[in-house]
Structure formats: C-alpha cells, structure tokens
Amino acid sequence: MILRLVAALLLCFPATLPASSQTPALPPAQSVGWRTGAEAAAIEKRVAALLKTMTLEEKVGQLHLSGRGDGFDIGQIKAGRMGGVMNFVVPQEVREVQEAVRQSRLKIPLIIGLDAVHGFSTYFPLPLGQAASWNPGLIEQAAFWTGREARAAGVNWTFAPMVDMSRDPRWGRVLEGAGEDVHLASVVAAARTRGYQRGGVAATVKHFVGYGAGEGGRDYNSTWIPTSQLHDLHLPPFKASFDAGSMTAMAAFNALNGMPATANRAMLTDLLRGRWGFRGFVVSDFGSITELRLHGIAKDDAEAARKALIAGIDMDMMGNVYHRHLADEVKAGRVPMKALDEAVRRVLRVKFHLGLFDRPDVDVAAAPKLMQTEEARRVARQIAREGVILLKNDADTLPIAAGTNTVAVIGAMAVPEDERVWTDPAGLGRRMVQPLPDALREQLPQGTTVTYEPAFTKACGTAFADKDAALKAAAAADLVVAMLGEDCEFMGEGASRTDLGLPGVQQELLEGLVATGKPVVLVLATGRPLVLTWAAKHVAAIVQTFHGGTEGRAAIADVLAGKVNPAGRTPMSFPRSVGQIPVYYDHLPTGRPQQVRQRYESIYMDEANEPLFPFGFGLSYSRFTYAGARVDRPRVGLDGSVTISVEVTNAGSRDGDEVVQLYVRQPVASRSRPVRELKDFQRITLKAGETRTVAFRLPVRALGFHDDAGVSRVDPGLFEVFLGGSSLAERATSFEVTRN
Numbered sequence: 117m118i119l120r121l122v123a124a125l126l127l128c129f130p131a132t133l134p135a136s137s138q139t140p141a142l143p144p145a146q147s148v149g150w151r152t153g154a155e156a157a158a159i160e161k162r163v164a165a166l167l168k169t170m171t172l173e174e175k176v177g178q179l180h181l182s183g184r185g186d187g188f189d190i191g192q193i194k195a196g197r198m199g200g201v202m203n204f205v206v207p208q209e210v211r212e213v214q215e216a217v218r219q220s221r222l223k224i225p226l227i228i229g230l231d232a233v234h235g236f237s238t239y240f241p242l243p244l245g246q247a248a249s250w251n252p253g254l255i256e257q258a259a260f261w262t263g264r265e266a267r268a269a270g271v272n273w274t275f276a277p278m279v280d281m282s283r284d285p286r287w288g289r290v291l292e293g294a295g296e297d298v299h300l301a302s303v304v305a306a307a308r309t310r311g312y313q314r315g316g317v318a319a320t321v322k323h324f325v326g327y328g329a330g331e332g333g334r335d336y337n338s339t340w341i342p343t344s345q346l347h348d349l350h351l352p353p354f355k356a357s358f359d360a361g362s363m364t365a366m367a368a369f370n371a372l373n374g375m376p377a378t379a380n381r382a383m384l385t386d387l388l389r390g391r392w393g394f395r396g397f398v399v400s401d402f403g404s405i406t407e408l409r410l411h412g413i414a415k416d417d418a419e420a421a422r423k424a425l426i427a428g429i430d431m432d433m434m435g436n437v438y439h440r441h442l443a444d445e446v447k448a449g450r451v452p453m454k455a456l457d458e459a460v461r462r463v464l465r466v467k468f469h470l471g472l473f474d475r476p477d478v479d480v481a482a483a484p485k486l487m488q489t490e491e492a493r494r495v496a497r498q499i500a501r502e503g504v505i506l507l508k509n510d511a512d513t514l515p516i517a518a519g520t521n522t523v524a525v526i527g528a529m530a531v532p533e534d535e536r537v538w539t540d541p542a543g544l545g546r547r548m549v550q551p552l553p554d555a556l557r558e559q560l561p562q563g564t565t566v567t568y569e570p571a572f573t574k575a576c577g578t579a580f581a582d583k584d585a586a587l588k589a590a591a592a593a594d595l596v597v598a599m600l601g602e603d604c605e606f607m608g609e610g611a612s613r614t615d616l617g618l619p620g621v622q623q624e625l626l627e628g629l630v631a632t633g634k635p636v637v638l639v640l641a642t643g644r645p646l647v648l649t650w651a652a653k654h655v656a657a658i659v660q661t662f663h664g665g666t667e668g669r670a671a672i673a674d675v676l677a678g679k680v681n682p683a684g685r686t687p688m689s690f691p692r693s694v695g696q697i698p699v700y701y702d703h704l705p706t707g708r709p710q711q712v713r714q715r716y717e718s719i720y721m722d723e724a725n726e727p728l729f730p731f732g733f734g735l736s737y738s739r740f741t742y743a744g745a746r747v748d749r750p751r752v753g754l755d756g757s758v759t760i761s762v763e764v765t766n767a768g769s770r771d772g773d774e775v776v777q778l779y780v781r782q783p784v785a786s787r788s789r790p791v792r793e794l795k796d797f798q799r800i801t802l803k804a805g806e807t808r809t810v811a812f813r814l815p816v817r818a819l820g821f822h823d824d825a826g827v828s829r830v831d832p833g834l835f836e837v838f839l840g841g842s843s844l845a846e847r848a849t850s851f852e853v854t855r856n
C-alpha cells in the first residue's frame with residue numbers, strides 16, 4: 117500500500133532535473149522464450165509424437181491464422197483447422213476461442229497474435245520516439261509492459277518489433293522502426309525483443325526483408341538492395357532480434373531484387389534457417405500469399421500457396437490460401453508432405469516453447485487490474501520524457517521563464533483525441549491521457565495563465581475550426597506553444613507522403629502565429645522527420661516528439677516547464693527538402709566532395725547537402741564538453757578489441773543527460789567506407805559541473821563490412837575515432853588495426 121502511494125506521488129510530482137536515464141529493474145513476470153538443454157530435447161519429442169497423430173487437415177490447420185471480425189468461423193477451431201487467431205483482445209472473447217479449442221480432437225492451443233507495438237493499454241511513444249531516448253534499458257521496459265498487458269488480456273504473440281531499416285521519411289512506417297542507423301536499430305531490436313518476451317508474448321521480428329527501402333518511399337513498393345548493403349544495413353537488426361531470442365518472424369510484402377519476400381527461398385530458408393539456424397516459424401504478412409499473383413509469380417492461389425510454403429512461409433496470415441489449397445497440393449504431390457510437416461513442426465515447437473500447452477486460460481477477472489498500472493505509467497512517463505528532442509532554442513526561450521504571465525497553447529493536437537496508431541480494439545488506450553494545457557497548468561508556477569485554442573477541427577489540422585480565435589489568443593499571450601504535426605491519417609502503414617511539410621492548413625496557422633511577433637515554441641508530434649526549414653528560421657524553439665503516448669503531453673510539459681532537462685536525440689536526419697532524400701549521416705564519400713560549393717562538386721545547385729538537423733542531434737538546457745579522448749593501445753590485431761575513453765563534463769548550470777556517441781571511419785580500405793559510422797553510445801546523467809570518464813570497449817570485428825558475396829571482412833588499417841553528442845562529433849583520436 118505504501119509502495120502504491122509512493123508510486124502515485126511520483127506520478128503526480130515528477131522528479132525535477134534531469135530526465136534521468138536510470139532504469140528501474142523489471143518486475144518478475146511470466147517470461148517466455150526458447151527453452152534449452154533437456155527441456156528443448158523433450159519438446160522435440162513431444163512435437164514429433166503429436167505430428168504423428170495429426171491428419172492432413174489438422175496439419176494444414178496449424179498453418180492457418182484467422183482474425184476476429186467478419187467471416188471468422190469458430191467452427192474451424194473446433195474442427196482442429198485453425199492454428200492461430202489475431203486481433204482478439206477482449207479477455208472474454210479470448211476465453212471463448214480457448215474453450216473452442218477444448219472441443220477439438222487434439223486440443224492444440226491457439227497462438228493469439230496482435231500488433232501490440234508500443235502499448236496495449238498503457239501507450240508508450242511510437243517506436244521511433246522510443247529510439248530517440250537512446251536508452252535501450254528503458255525501451256526494453258516499454259516493450260515489457262506492452263507484452264505484459266497484452267498477455268494479461270490473453271494475447272501471447274505480438275507482431276513486433278519492426279526492424280526495417282529506412283533512410284526515407286516519405287515512407288509512413290518509419291515510425292515503427294528505430295531510424296536510419298544500423299547500430300542503434302540493432303540495439304533497439306534486441307531490447308524490444310527481450311522486453312516483449314519477458315512480458316509474456318512471443319516476438320515477431322518483421323518484415324523480412326528490405327521492406328523499408330521501397331522505391332520512392334512508397335509503401336509496399338519494390339526494393340533493390342545490393343548484397344553487401346543487405347548484409348551491412350538491413351539484416352543486422354534481424355540478427356540482433358534472433359540473437360535476443362525472437363521466436364517468430366514475419367515476411368515482408370515487397371519484392372526484393374525481383375523476388376517477392378513471401379516466396380524468397382534464398383532469404384527465408386537458405387539464410388534464415390540455413391546460415392542463421394532459426395528454429396521458430398515465419399508468418400506471412402496480411403494476405404501476402406495471395407498477393408504473389410499480383411506480383412506476377414503465381415497464376416492462382418494454389419500456386420501461390422505452393423511457392424510460399426516451399427520458400428519457407430509457415431503460417432498464412434489472413435489469406436485463407438493455405439486453408440483452401442494446401443491439402444490438395446499435398447494430395448496431388450505438388451507439395452511434399454515433408455515440407456508441410458516441417459512447417460507444422462516449427463509452429464508446434466514455438467507453441468511448446470511458449471508453454472501454451474501447460475498454461476491456463478486467460479484470467480478474465482484479473483485482466484483489467486493489470487492494465488495501466490502505476491509502474492507502467494511511470495515507465496511511460498520516463499521514456500516519453502527521455503525521447504523529447506530539443507531541436508532549436510533561441511535565446512533560451514525554453515524552459516518557460518519564471519514570471520511569464522500568459523502561455524497560449526494552440527493546436528488541436530494538444531488535447532488528445534486518440535493515442536492509438538496501432539490496434540487497441542479493447543478501447544483501453546483512451547483513458548487518462550492528460551491534455552497539454554492541463555499538464556502545463558500543473559507544472560508552471562502558480563499565477564501563470566494557460567489559455568488553449570484548438571484552431572483546427574481535428575488534430576491533423578486539415579481544416580480550421582477558428583483560426584482568428586487562435587491568433588487572438590497568441591497575440592494576448594507572452595509565449596505561444598503551438599502543438600502541431602501528423603496524426604494517424606498521415607502516418608503509419610499506407611501513409612507515404614511526397615510533401616513532408618505540416619499537413620493541411622497547419623503551416624498557414626504557424627505563419628500567422630509567428631506574425632503576431634510573440635515568441636513561438638513549436639511542439640511537434642509526428643510519425644517521421646518533417647521538413648522544418650521554414651520553422652527553423654522563424655520560430656523561437658522547436659521541440660520534437662514522435663507521439664509520446666499516454667504520458668506524452670505530460671512529458672512535454674515537464675520539458676517546457678524545466679522540470680526535465682531534455683536529452684533526446686534524432687534517430688533520423690531531418691531533411692531540408694524532400695529533394696535531398698535519402699539524406700543520412702553514414703553515406704559514402706564521393707570523388708567530388710563538397711569543398712567550395714562550385715559546379716562539378718557533388719552538391720545541389722539549390723540546396724545544401726547537409727540535413728537541417730543531423731542524426732544523433734538534440735539540445736539540452738545544459739552544455740557538455742569533451743576532453744582527453746584516448747585509445748588504450750595504438751595498434752590492435754584482428755581478433756582484439758580497444759577501449760576508447762573520453763572525459764565528459766556538464767559545463768552548464770543544470771543537471772542533465774548527455775548521449776555520448778562514438779563514431780569511427782576507415783579512410784583507406786579495399787572498398788569505399790562511410791564517412792563515419794556509429795559504433796557505440798551511452799546515455800549518462802551528469803550533475804551541473806560534474807565530469808565523468810566514459811569508456812567504450814570496441815571489438816575489432818565490429819569494424820567489419822560485407823563484400824559482394826555477403827562475406828564479412830575487416831580490413832587492417834587506420835581507424836579515426838569521433839566522440840561527441842551527435843553525428844557531427846569531432847575527430848578525437850585514432851588507432852590502427854594490424855593483420856595480427
């Protein structure tokens with residue numbers, strides 16, 4: 117009871133400075149994952165024994181994943197012809213399908229899937245916003261609570277993490293990933309995988325592979341990725357997730373180098389099972405097996421089923437294609453029984469390792485009590501705070517100065533309509549989201565007046581409700597806080613854009629607000645980096661968030677009011693214009709680098725090369741300095757490692773967090789290497805005036821890259837080291853890798 121009270125107090129009176137990067141220990145829960153040793157061997161035996169007792173129809177049934185809604189046939193469960201269900205989130209309904217299983221001959225439990233991505237009942241920031249915290253421990257916690265709440269409602273499988281690499285903010289799904297950098301993305305992929313599975317749901321690493329590189333940033337579009345880049349950039353986050361124990365994977369919608377991912381045997385079987393030894397199962401994406409016809413590699417659904425199964429797709433999500441055709445394909449000898457058995461074996465194996473055969477049904481009465489607990493809310497508040505990125509802060513506009521009489525909050529985004537981007541069919545995600553004006557009233561000193569005008573009819577700002585009232589409120593205030601951005605309509609799956617400005621009439625409003633002459637703080641909640649070139653010139657401060665979830669607006673108020681010192685960092689570069697895309701920090705050098713910006717250099721005639729805000733960037737209310745960078749040895753062999761250290765000082769007058777980033781560059785190698793690459797980072801908390809030595813151990817194998825055959829190599833030679841608080845970090849030291 118006392119603990120609950122303390123927790124409640126902590127929630128009401130958040131700690132003052134800084135956005136501490138401490139991560140509370142995970143509470144015990146029904147964690148799931150691969151069993152090992154004798155237990156794993158016993159499972160293989162049980163799977164083999166069960167497989168022997170199954171009819172052809174029951175086997176095909178295990179590969180059929182169907183969803184709640186129109187056309188759902190509970191009779192298929194009773195007949196043993198459905199292996200999994202999705203989008204069942206109401207505990208009572210989960211109980212009904214579990215009861216149906218008991219009426220089937222073999223009573224094989226269902227795997228119950230959902231896109232529990234950044235929350236189930238408690239919402240955390242969008243994955244891109246979580247990555248902006250650069251705090252893997254906290255990201256793991258967010259995934260843990262997501263998994264735990266989902267599990268309490270009866271879900272045992274989440275369709276996350278999405279680890280698709282993308283350098284293209286036109287693509288609406290960048291919000292589900294961790295940004296443009298392969299190291300950060302791999303660390304985040306592992307953290308999320310661990311978190312979900314500790315929370316009690318099997319992870320699904322997706323979308324295998326190359327989905328984030330769709331041509332033109334258009335969703336579902338074809339991708340062309342050279343083998344070396346596939347291995348250097350796109351595959352490592354998947355590998356990191358498997359190494360962290362991901363039990364399932366989802367194939368992508370797109371064609372990779374001309375072969376649709378759903379029928380790509382080289383990826384699904386040769387690489388995934390052969391080279392990587394993955395033992396779990398692969399699910400198709402939503403209806404993607406039948407889409408093989410539209411890709412032009414199958415004349416009908418029967419052929420599509422055959423090609424997908426033989427390539428290595430074990431479970432058919434929502435396509436009904438395996439359900440309708442696979443048994444006939446096996447009977448006709450077009451699909452070998454051995455291939456079918458192998459797919460069923462993988463599904464059953466996961467179900468056993470998940471413990472589904474030994475677990476009781478969902479506890480309908482207990483479920484609601486496990487939603488939005490104080491602990492989950494506290495993690496949500498912390499990660500939302502840590503993900504806030506301060507992009508601009510002219511003349512210390514922020515934090516809001518004591519003595520500011522009136523703050524005008526403008527924009528319908530400031531008051532939540534809905535925090536959901538992904539499914540929350542139980543509708544629990546709507547509760548208790550604090551509007552920004554209320555949070556500011558709570559945080560700012562007594563006597564500060566906070567006014568609010570929505571300006572738009574809806575958060576997405578496509579039409580004005582009352583523009584004049586908004587401008588009047590701004591003119592009457594000392595400081596304007598405009599909360600603008602994208603909402604669900606403009607981001608996420610199927611929401612590719614060619615114009616990355618503020619949607620609708622929001623830019624018009626912003627210009628009106630600036631014209632009042634009052635200092636404008638632009639607070640953004642978006643699903644991607646927008647083009648902020650105009651705003652960066654004209655507003656006084658910019659605060660970037662990627663929809664902070666249940667505690668998002670409260671966390672913004674913490675930062676605006678100065679209770680929290682911001683330290684979030686951009687996980688993606690912010691372009692100056694759409695024409696620069698793709699713009700990312702770890703590009704290759706050219707033979708005609710930008711030097712004096714003249715013709716025949718690799719430049720644009722009408723725009724700078726650099727992004728508006730680079731990768732890894734974010735301001736603080738403090739200032740951090742770096743000194744004394746050193747490597748523990750000047751030379752190291754191919755099997756060795758170096759320790760790189762640097763002294764970081766908080767030279768400001770407030771406590772705060774710094775994200776210390778380590779980049780390397782190999783100036784001369786057997787092939788052209790990026791101008792720099794992130795190799796490690798640490799988010800640390802420093803008191804005002806404090807100095808700390810931060811050390812990184814860097815194994816030489818982390819300096820490697822892949823050749824055109826996908827073989828990894830490290831070239832001996834000089835490596836330059838850059839240390840600092842963003843990808844603009846200065847060159848600090850160097851070391852040499854020797855052959856031995």
Ligand code: BGC
Pocket residue numbers: 231275322401402609
């Ligand atoms: C998405 C997947 C998602 C699935 C189920 C698809 O459209 O691409 O990422 O898991 O739907 O909701």
